[in-house]
Amino acid sequence: MSRTAVITGIGVVAPGGVGRQRFWDTIISGRTATRTITLFDATGFRSRIAAECDFDAVASGLSPQQIRRMDRAAQFAVVCTREALRDSGIEPSAGPPHRRAVSIGSAVGCTTGLEQEYVVLSDGGRKWLLDHEYRVPQLYGYMAPSTLAVEVAWEFEAEGPVALISTGCTSGLDAVGHGAQLIAEGSADVVLAGATDAPISPITSACFDAIRATSARNDDPEHASRPFDADRDGFVLGEGAAVMVLEEREAARRRGARIYAEVLGFASRSNAFHMTGLKADGREMAEAITRALAAAELDPSEVDYINAHGSGTKQNDRHETAAFKRGLGHRAYEVPVSSIKSMVGHSLGAIGSIEVAACALALREQAVPPTANLRTTDPECDLDYVPLTAREHPMDVVLSVGSGFGGFQTAMVLGRGDVEAA
Template sequence: MSATGGRRVVITGVGVTAPGGIGVKDFWQLLTDGRTATRRISFFDPSPFRSQIAAEADFDAELSGLTPQEVRRMDRAAQFAVVTAREAVADSGLDFAALDPHRIGVTIGSAVGATTGLDQEYRAVSDGGRLDLVDHEYAVPHLYNFLVPSSFASEVAWAVGAEGPGTVVSTGCTSGLDAVGYATDLIRDGVADVVVAGASDAPISPITVACFDAIKATTARNDDPEHASRPFDASRTGFVLGEGAAVFVLEELESARRRGAHVYAEVAGYATRSNAFHMTGLRPDGAEMAEAIRVALDEARLVPEDVDYINAHGSGTKQNDRHETAAFKRSLGDHAYRTPVSSIKSMVGHSLGAIGSIEIAASVLAMEHAVVPPTANLHTPDPECDLDYVPVTARDWRTDAVLSVGSGFGGFQSAVVLARPDRSAR
């Protein structure tokens, strides 16, 4: 459905839990300072692994407002989701108690669900892997909630009093974009009036590190964690694992205006495509991502020249960076060379399903403050990546329309267009 053919959907509340920044203010400060939150893994002994670094969030559940019972009941990623949703709701200024609960929806994205909790509980019930027949009496009482990712949406729904549609979206590393896109459609189609949407992942666990070690997707630059994530740089050697969450309050534009809400941006266009090609491989021409970008721009009724900034997937693998660069050129033409592009994964790592929503948060804050966050650690660009990747230092830059894209294992390619509601096409 066209963004102008139905109800227009806007973001009026933002919450972020990220490495180096708990809460929107600290997150944005980290990005604009160009600081990195990557370090040697502290959650467990990483020495047996090829890649021993990650971007960890300095998150204390009880200090963040969760009760001891909530902490016991929820996996770390679910805790992220609830705390971050509460920040977004407070930021929106909406009185959720005064709303019809059946018209409030929840859409949460996650790639790997409660990986951290399941890993910890397996070690407990198996006595560190010693027992073939595990002893369930050592498990937490709410272990089932760790098994089913749907518990993430349930927890957020309980936290905000939502009795409308509740959904978990799990499309790998595009989950955070797709969750927002799906939530937008719920409002456009009249299914809900308000949706709390975003994504959360806490994948920094031995099993996740081992999986990425096996395919050598993560960097082994263990001697220099701070500078290990190097998207678009010729010396990059893979991505750095991260964790975190970003959650938004989405509502219909006219309703937001009537109550005098602060509007960050309109979700003007969204599209997703699959490449039906390879579980982890990407075609070098970027055709599927380019198609997602084209459809998202068409839905937003914008042309390539309207895009002021691209928040890239920018994982820091050679395959992805070159594929993505090709997609920008294919979809935007010559305008791609005039458009600032940056990857915040250089600072907060790759939090799998959560990162798409975290990047949407960075995008709306870039619009809010007229500043483009940099690509940290970019000193020697890959000759095949020849666009303006905003190296090292943030840039003052007014943006009326931002393109945020994601690429995920399984061939998923998604694009979201965020724009000022009062924009006019050029």
């Protein structure tokens, strides 16, 4: 008998609000959470805007010891884990520990903690030779991104497979895909899968400034993220996390769990072309879409909504539009497409899992979040991008895609859940 992974619990920390419901309220209303950076002094930077999370670690239930030990990205992940477990109704100690697994994605790991410690150890950058006597005990943990997955595993008491997936901006999608594969192959019965990143820091901002990838609309942060718009000038950096409880479908049905969505298909490709560049024809993303649909045993005509990568850079939006046409044929012109990055920014490795959460909630609510700030038509982006306002829309199948530096291209197909909580 085939084993299919289903989503039975969702936890989110995102710009615009902490928690699954506040996140959904933000994106379905079309509100943008982009603003002038407050997490550090961005004076002198080319791009001084970001989508920050209004996150209070104490109010979110973390202890002083956890706050001292964990980087901001790890704090996000643990808070999401707790919400997802509560939402699913699964106890952290339920079932054999070796049948519980963790799959967490991250593009930049513990960037915040590492940069803060470098500033201290180097005396504000004045010393080339760092003085190790000033280090904090958890510094090694900041240097090893796998500690993010470890924190979630400790929270979940998981003794099965535990992995940190780092594939750039597709990390979140790939981590959920890996978790679904663990269910499908029988390596685990329950998996906590998702991703986290807290990259809003001087070093990350400087890197994206150097390649001019981020928006420079510093005088209008609220409208700076404009995926598919003719006047787009780059993405807006974000932060956040989403963690989902994945279970084997029949087991979830037996316990009367609420099933948000089924993970029907997953595929990834690499363009083997350029670290940051994308070919205009979108061939590799189209191949990922085709393979994911094949794994789901679905035809392009059955796709009801596309959650786009939609970063808001000139080349991504052209590349992605071409990929949808190539992978879906004429159906690409009929199905609504939208990008939630227009509202919550681009949180690098975390955004893929946040978008999976958005897709699962869209399936439950039968509504498509809008692409905010899309006001000016780009002739090269000529699909139905659901501008400005959400749309009620019947859907059983959604496609979510991601594109990452390094040439990563990922596609995931989700189907509507069919069981309500008892």
